Amino acid sequence: MPSPTLEFARAGGAPLGTPTKITQGSRTKGGIGESTLRPDGTLKVTGEFAYSSDMWHEDMLWGQILRSTVAHAEIVSLDTSEALATAGVYAVMTYDDLPTDVRRYGLEIQDTPVLAHGKVRHHGEPVAIVAADHPETARRAAAKIKVDYRELPVITDEASATAPDAILVHDDRDDHHSRHVPHPNIVHRQPILRGDAAAAAERADFVVRGEYTFAMQDQAFLGPESGLAVPDDDGGVHLYIATQWLHSDLRQIAPVLGLPESKVRMTLSGVGGAFGGREDLSMQIHACLLALRTGKPVKIVYNRFESFFGHVHRHPAELHYEHGATKDGKLTHVKCRIVLDGGAYASASPAVVGNAASLGVGPYAVDDVDIEALALYTNNPPCGAMRGFGAVQACFAYEAQMDKLADAVGMDRVEFRQLNAMEQGTLMPTGQPVDSPAPVAELLRRVKAMPMPPERQWESSEGVDVRQLPGGLSNTTHGEGVVRGVGYAVGIKNVGFSEGFDDYSTAKVRMEVVAGRPVATVHTAMAEVGQGGVTVHAQIARTELGVTQVTIRPADTQVGSAGSTSASRQTYVTGGAVRNSCELVREKVLEIGRRKFGSQHPAWATAELLLEGGKVVTGGGEVLADLVDVLEDESVEVEAEWRHRPTEAFDLRTGQGNGHVQYSFAAHRAVVEVDTELGLVKVIELACAQDVGKALNPLSVLGQIQGGTLQGMGIAVMEEIIVDPETAKVRNPSFTDYLLPTILDTPIIPVDVLELADDHAPYGLRGVGEAPTLSSTPAVLAAIRDATGLELNRTPVRPEHLTGT
Amino acid sequence: MRVNFTVNGRPQQADDVWEGESLLYVLRERMGLPGSKNACEQGECGSCTVRLDGVPVCACLVAAGQVEGREVVTVEGLAEAKGRAAGPVDSQTGEGTALSPVQQAFIDAGAVQCGFCTPGLLVAADEMLERNPDPSDADIREALSGNLCRCTGYEKIMDAVRLAAARQGEAV
Structure with missing residues (x-):
């Protein structure tokens, strides 16, 4: 099997297409450009690295959260007396025990109750918290809390959210988006209008339309939500926590506790992955409340079941696209409508909408666009940040469209993309000029030029190795019915916080x-x-x-x-x-x-x-x-x-504005083998080419690209949080039922790294982490379509979608 | 209840163990050995992999009482069993600590990112290399298929195990 390749092309000298070995200029050993090793590596391989769930304190208690068993209901009554009387229980707290009038929090909109107040809006919403001397005691005590729910109809999609008689998920909105949205069950809506898409459509020789469905993905970081809150002598609290942003947590925690920020001390514990799922608070406030109430250190650790309810997920989306092109293959226009399901609370939805809209056309030059993106309030699980953040959903759809349109025009799919690829100087749909290298066509060329993995690798002189085949050790085929397919995709992601944020x-x-x-x-x-x-x-x-x-x-x-x-x-x-x-x-x-x-x-x-x-x-x-x-x-x-350079808000009506700091680009080629009889897919190779501006640590850059690539593959063929459309309850909150790629499911991931400096950025670097998650998914989908000839307009592709059974 | 067992070569005794506690809980919360990780606590992710009388198991699925009188090796015991010191130990980062070949290979190959899956992978990979010192890529994937990693895309983990196998081969 071929080893992953790594070639570096340098900017500012070597012309494109002549990769050279990286020779970084720093004359001090271990400086930028070298693959120095992690300073925490030794602690992590010896088991000594202290993650948030490893925290321990003399005399500490264990916290437990009682969560709603229904998605949408009024709380008729709440009785904690039996829980409180349980031996070993030190405290039980509900909404009524919160110490101040600040009883909600949120990243942008403070709409999330610390503990439910008279109503729950999604399955798994926190209702009460317990502290006890053993985690099992805390769990059993929480189970003794009696909650009487009067269930309400559930809002689960755009139709039910915007129906004339729809129940409002939040009937007291006064956030700044509430003034411009067309319906109170819409968190935020961002149109982007440039040129005249209707007139341009008249010039199109070919028009393709598509309806696409993107599933709800879980970040599935392995280190569960956890932390330890230790009361301080001055009435404050010290929180040891796994998070993505200490100061954002602090700003949300302190007012709820009624403490000045100076009395809430936060130290980062070891973080077992994040991928966006730790942008929102989880157990932070609950642990602090229990520690301050009991005067004892309190540790809370979610198990995996609870983790599925304890953080926001990637927005599922319905995407409607129309693309047009002239007979010589030039894009005429793009119209799209992207409906994201934000679930019960806003989280990062407004910013996800801004990304989906502004990046909704992809890395292509097109003057006439009509884009609308919006996020709904529903009673589904809250959705927010996950790697790729709105750009992932759009990329899945616009890349499927680009294949369709290339086929309609009769052009090679890669050449069609290259013909329409944006470059430095191209205007985004927002009117913002792309003012640093945008090597979209070059990345496609590079990924296409990589050697193809050999055919029929499962065969050797020793016979058939079923591990190389779809179905693997289930021994479902020896190559019968197996068809290879190849697909390409490219994407664009913004780097940094956008839309005027002081980042x-x-x-x-x-x-x-x-x-x-x-x-x-x-x-x-x-x-x-x-x-x-x-x-x-x-x-x-x-x-x-x-x-x-x-x-x-x-x-x-x-x-x-x-x-x-x-x-x-x-x-x-x-x-x-x-x-x-x-x-x-x-x-x-x-x-x-x-x-x-x-x-x-x-x-x-x-x-x-x-x-x-x-x-x-x-x-x-x-x-x-x-x-x-x-x-x-x-x-x-x-x-x-x-x-970094300041950005601007997008105009609420036209979406125009210099909203983004920097763009990053990656392209993928997927090679899959599909057992067309059983509908089983094996991804053989996911080759990636990405421009990173400057690889400060080449080894870490590869790790980001390969990890991001695999998360994109996960949503293509395996991963989906399944929410019951009748009850809005989560049906698969476990690693048994939510499928993550294992090492057996994983293809080889050769990477070609391009370094074209962005003169606006430190060392010319370009943010790396997210771009590879975008194009991976549509490349895999395109490859499966290539193998099967099926349309496949949803993620993930499951066997029944391939066999029609 | 009281449980007596051997951990990383040393006899240990855990008192006041509730019958429902797992081996993982006892190791992490009663013995001060949090190296075995609690990523799923349902036997799906492999992050708590330890060796029980030599056999890799998910410590979260083993009731504490089942280990009475038996031998457990955790990630904390890998270096002791097979480690070679690399030099003076840095008190902050632990650099220079005696590491087993597979531990060192994970660092060198860039197989560690968040590191939460790492202890379980190390125990599983170490056990495989004992059985199969010259594994094919397919062998490695099969042996590590019970260990989830969400950060790396597994490529650097493959590199690390290949590297450990190669170094082990050279050393013989």
Whole structure:
């Protein structure tokens, strides 16, 4: 079997198409561009790394949450007396026990009750919380709480949400979106109108239409929601927590507790993956409430069943598309309508709508568009952030459309995409110019040029290895009925928080001499969720400060906000903040150097000086002083905020505006083998080409691309949270029934990384994490269509969709 | 109840164990060995994989009482059994700790991201390499099919196990 390939093409010199080995410029070992290893690697392989569920405290209690067993109901009565009387129970709390008038929270709209108040709006909504001396005692006590529900009709889709007599999921909306939405059960709606799509449609020689359905996907991070709240002597609380953004949590937690933010101390514990599912609060407030009520440390750990109810999911979507093209293959127009199901609470829905709308055409140049995206309030599980964030659903649909349209025109599907590919200078549907490299056609060329995996790999001189076949060790075929298919797709994702959000980060950097060596210390509140931000921060500090030894302080709220570990933004924004603070530290170090040694060499006054290899050097490499001698016993420390270019809100009527910071692009080629008799699919290979601007850590870049690719494959052929349309109850909240790709399901994932610098970004880098999740799904779907000839307009594809049974 | 068993070569005793507790709970909450992970607690993800009398099992599916008198090896015991020190130990990061070949290979190959699946994968991979020192890719995939990873796409995990096998081969 071929090993994954890795080739790097460099910008600013080598022309495209002539990959060269990366040779990074930093002269300090372990700087940017090297595949340095994770600073937490040893702790993670020895089992010593402390995840949030590993927290332990003398005398701690266990918290448990009672959740609603129905999706939409009034709470007629709530009786906690039997639970409270249970031996070992220290506290039971309901809505009535909340300490302040702030009893809701939310990322953008504060619509989520800390505990249900008279009504539940989705299956699994928190109703009461219990603290006890053993987790099983807490679970059993919670089960003794008597809740009398009077069930209400459920809102489950657009038709039921916007029917004339529809029950309002929230009948007291006063959020800023409520003023412009066409119906109170619509969280947010964003049209994007550019050119004249109706007139352009008249010029089209070919028009294709499609209706697409995208399933609800779970982030399925492996580390369950968990944390430990420890009461402090001053009446405050210290929360050890797994999250994606400490300061966002803090802003939501403190008002509910009735505490100033200074009395809610937050320290990041080990985070077992996130993928968007930890942007919203889960058990944070509940653990703090119980700790403050009992005066004891309280730990809450969800099990997997509860985790399926304890975080938001990826929005399922209905997507309606019309594409047109001239007979020579140029796109004339795109019309689309994207309906996202936001579930019972808003979470990140407004921003997901903005992404789905503004990225709804994909990485193509088309002047005439008519786009509408909206998110519904329903009684389905709340949906919010997941890797790809609105762009994933759209990519699945517009790439299916591009194949259809290429076929209608009679062009090769890849060439058709290349003909219409956007490039640097193209205007987005929002009117925003793409002002950095946009190598869409090149990525397609590269992914197509990769060698194809050999045919019939299951056959060898030793016979048939069923592990290589659809169905695997179930031994369902020896190759009979197996057909190969190949599919291509490409996508566009925004990087960073958009639409005018003040998307800053903060870094504190210190430099001093420890045990005779110069040492840099980097302290940020960045949530390391596995992506490798801590590795990159150390690399940046080495490059900028010329030291080899870098200490990364644990993330906490004792330093300013780093913003969220999401939107592919942390290497860009917190990486940018670390670089900026390092530069400020360097200037201060050089000032000390000039003071001490300035008279000894004229270069101190004139040249642009660098810190490299523990020394102050000139641009030409001449050593002026050793950092140890410059610093002696002084330490230099800077804490500073850093911002990328500002963005603008999208116009509410036309969607026009410079809403995004940066775009990232990836393309995939999927090769599948389908047992057409049984409807079983084996994805053989998912080749990816992605532009990353600059790979600060090539090994981590590959890890992001391959991991993101597999999550895209999951939604293509396996993953779906199934919600009963009659009751709005979740039917498969377990890893037994929600299928995740195992190593046996996983194809080889060769990756071709392109580095075309974005001059606006630190080191020219481009956010990496999300783009590969976009194009993976439609590439797999296209390959299955290629193998079977079926239309397949929904994810995931299940056997019955292939066999018609 | 009281349970006596051997953990990573040392006799251990757990007191006040409720009969419904799993081996995973006892290891994590009573013995201070949280290396075995609690990702699903329903035997689907493999993150709690330990060896019970040498056989890989999901510790979440083993009742604590079942291990009475038996031998358990967790991820915390891998390095002790097979580790070679790499140098002075860094008190902050643990670098320089004696690691088993498969542990070192996971670090070197970039097979660790969030790391929550890592302990279970290490125990499973270590056991496979004992049985099958020169595995094919298909063998590796089959042996690790009970261990979910959500971060890596498994490619670097494949690389890590190939690397561990190759290094093990060179060392012989």
